[in-house]
Amino acid sequence: MREITYRKIVAERFGGAEVLRTVRATLPQPPRGHVRVRVLAAGVGFTDLMARSGDYLLQRRTPFTPGYEIAGEVVDFAVDGEAPSWLEAGVRVAAALTKMAGYTEYITLPLWQLVPLPDGLEPRLASAVPLDYLTALSLIDTHARLKAGDTVLIQGASGGVGQAASQLGRLRGLRMYGTASAPGSRDVLARHGVRYIDYRHEDFEAVLREREPGGVQAVFDHIGRANLSKGYRILAPGGVLVSFAFSGRPGHMVGDTLRGATRLRLMNLRPGRRAAQSVVPWEMKSRRDSYRAALARLLDLAHRGEITPQIVATRPLSQAADVHAALERREITGKVVLTAD
Structure with a gap:
């Protein structure tokens, strides 16, 4: 395993959309029980805008990377004992995050947060579900x-x-x-x-x-x-x-x-x-198995077309600040997904 150099969006201080910056960072090898994921798509939620402006109770410190939901593919992992049968490099996964960090090209997450995508479910759609x-x-x-x-x-x-x-x-x-x-x-x-x-x-x-x-x-x-x-x-x-x-x-x-x-x-x-x-x-942390089962069921419903997230726009990660500004001006109303540039 090697370190990965990547880009992520950071709110350097609380304020308007202009406080969002693209920065370079290094992702070290994953610790035990964790997986490194290449992020293919990240959902944008209203809580992201609140957090950036300083109005979100669960995110009271800067700097931070917004975003609570991602879909991507496994890069590598370090697990204790036998790995789940689905876990291998290249497998596509989705996750809801317990702490904001989704506007990024790569991320390290605990294995329990990841759920494999049904075959054929598009990551862009999956990232709008969690x-x-x-x-x-x-x-x-x-x-x-x-x-x-x-x-x-x-x-x-x-x-x-x-x-x-x-x-x-x-x-x-x-x-x-x-x-x-x-x-x-x-x-x-x-x-x-x-x-x-x-x-x-x-x-x-x-x-x-x-x-x-x-x-x-x-x-x-x-x-x-x-x-x-x-x-x-x-x-x-x-x-x-x-x-x-x-x-x-x-x-x-x-x-x-x-x-x-x-x-x-x-x-x-x-x-x-x-x-x-x-x-x-909070509920995810206290009921991990229930979270995984629920997200797996929702992804399956999305794959079958029984639920349909209403994605109104897809933008590259580097345009996160423009997306926040457009949402606040109500030039965009609905779900936006950021994708790898």
Whole structure:
């Protein structure tokens, strides 16, 4: 084994897209239980933009490399005992990361984080699966424990996690409502069986009280603030409100996130309903086998075309700063994937 010289994107300080720089680094031989991977594609998530600006609670130090999800191919590895039968140089893999580091040409990861791709699944598509779909699966299975026929409200249903939850919910036979406002959202959500609520012109609480007077079994929320109380009020007895993000005020995201998490805990002091928070990087660490099984299942669904990440743009890794700027200006709306130059 030899050292590998490679390029990665680094946020040198917190700030706008201009703080992202391409730097050269050296990757040493992998330690025991680790694999070196050549990254072929990396998904771009909204959390990456938050982390770069300093508004993400799980990334509070610079410098760092953004990115929570990758697909690539195995270069080499060092394992204790017998290696899994699938593990060999050249095998294509995907991973969700527990710590940001995905905007890179090469990466060293613990073996447990890697899942082999089904034969024929394109790395670009695979890199768009881990974060959004693992989050959606966490909402539906881990926290809400929904079954066919249950009713759910998905806030921000046209976003990455929202569309993932909609697609998985359709496969599960859920009855779904979704808030959105982007052009074309009604048609997109209708394809997944989601009943559209235009949050700019409709009060979702009033709509659900009229259409579902007995309440809904779950609400998936990424907004926080007053939405948490409104979502909690439309729950059926025994229902659950699950937060997967907090859309705080610019410059106050960390404080608003902490306040939102505290609000969820206080809600659990009330009888009859529950509140929970989904944080996939934390859940991965505590349930490694469940993570691997879930990601393998999602990649298989993507390979069969039963779930379809909505990739709107593919850009070379070196254009990461331009991608962040375009997303913030809303010149691009949707999932972007960075690929090896």
